[in-house]
Amino acid sequence: MLMLDRRTLLRAGSATVGAAALATATPALAHAPQAGKQAQPGFYRFKLGAIEITVVSDGMLEFPAETLFGDRAEDARGLLTSAFQPPSPVGLQLNTILVNTGDKLVLIDAGGGIDGKFQKTAGALPANLAAAGYAPGDIDLILLTHGHSDHLWGISDRENASLLFPSAEFVASETEVKFWNSPELTAKVSPALKPEVTRANLKLAGPRLRLIKAGAEVAPGVTTIDTAGHTPGHMSVHLSSGSEELLLTADAVVNSTVSFQHPEWPFGFDQDVPLAAKARIAFLDRAATDKTLVGGYHFPFPGFGHVVREGSGYRWMPADWQWTS
Numbered sequence: 221m222l223m224l225d226r227r228t229l230l231r232a233g234s235a236t237v238g239a240a241a242l243a244t245a246t247p248a249l250a251h252a253p254q255a256g257k258q259a260q261p262g263f264y265r266f267k268l269g270a271i272e273i274t275v276v277s278d279g280m281l282e283f284p285a286e287t288l289f290g291d292r293a294e295d296a297r298g299l300l301t302s303a304f305q306p307p308s309p310v311g312l313q314l315n316t317i318l319v320n321t322g323d324k325l326v327l328i329d330a331g332g333g334i335d336g337k338f339q340k341t342a343g344a345l346p347a348n349l350a351a352a353g354y355a356p357g358d359i360d361l362i363l364l365t366h367g368h369s370d371h372l373w374g375i376s377d378r379e380n381a382s383l384l385f386p387s388a389e390f391v392a393s394e395t396e397v398k399f400w401n402s403p404e405l406t407a408k409v410s411p412a413l414k415p416e417v418t419r420a421n422l423k424l425a426g427p428r429l430r431l432i433k434a435g436a437e438v439a440p441g442v443t444t445i446d447t448a449g450h451t452p453g454h455m456s457v458h459l460s461s462g463s464e465e466l467l468l469t470a471d472a473v474v475n476s477t478v479s480f481q482h483p484e485w486p487f488g489f490d491q492d493v494p495l496a497a498k499a500r501i502a503f504l505d506r507a508a509t510d511k512t513l514v515g516g517y518h519f520p521f522p523g524f525g526h527v528v529r530e531g532s533g534y535r536w537m538p539a540d541w542q543w544t545s
């Protein structure tokens with residue numbers, strides 16, 4: 221039998237009185253304005269050797285699982301549910317990377333564009349850049365990993381009429397730019413990708429656009445890697461300072477669950493499906509073998525962690541949040 225002593229009874233009694241008093245009191249907090257989504261942190265900073273890295277969020281994208289995983293959508297939804305991630309729409313974060321080499325500010329990818337240009341959940345880059353302490357005019361160089369909307373369109377305003385970064389040099393792959401400007405392009409890409417908008421942005425960037433071959437170092441410690449497949453000139457990035465290294469996926473690896481457990485599955489926006497799968501597996505294999513820190517453009521913010529082998533695939537191990545940089 222449960223025995224209640226006098227003190228327990230007294231505590232229970234005072235709790236009842238307290239609850240009654242609360243019920244009649246004015247709930248002061250209910251009148252406080254809620255902070256809203258702009259109160260979320262939009263940037264994350266840490267040191268990699270002597271260079272400073274700031275992840276600046278452009279927000280996120282949302283897609284039906286069918287768009288991202290095609291015939292594998294049902295299986296992908298199952299994997300996402302097991303990983304406690306929303307199965308549909310599937311969210312893709314937009315983690316642009318700002319590298320301060322000491323004498324140059326290099327932005328890697330520019331997000332999907334302001335004012336709902338691509339999706340209304342994207343376009344936060346300028347606001348989060350300001351929160352991180354930078355103006356668009358501070359950026360010296362913007363490295364574009366490829367020509368898709370969510371990486372390139374953010375360089376200009378909603379109408380694709382003027383560049384948002386007044387003094388930045390743009391750097392892109394020669395192969396990639398040739399692909400988007402090719403006269404036969406419309407037969408090669410889905411109209412949903414709006415190749416005309418990518419073209420308009422490349423044209424706008426033209427006077428300040430430097431073309432490179434994948435593998436080139438574009439600033440001290442910032443070296444591109446050929447990961448063609450997702451698009452013909454797609455590049456990932458290797459950052460290094462002293463003995464420290466960081467590999468940035470760009471879109472070689474997109475989803476932190478599905479692309480790891482089944483890197484061989486086709487991904488919806490991959491232009492050359494077998495080549496993209498090969499590049500994805502090679503990227504994951506290199507990161508797992510070398511135990512290199514990895515940053516994922518579309519991974520859960522801020523998108524840093526390590527890759528380990530698991531079964532016939534891989535597993536994403538997010539890095540702990542660091543409070544000091």
Ligand SMILES: [Zn+2]
Binds near residue numbers: 370470471
């Ligand atoms: Zn992307």
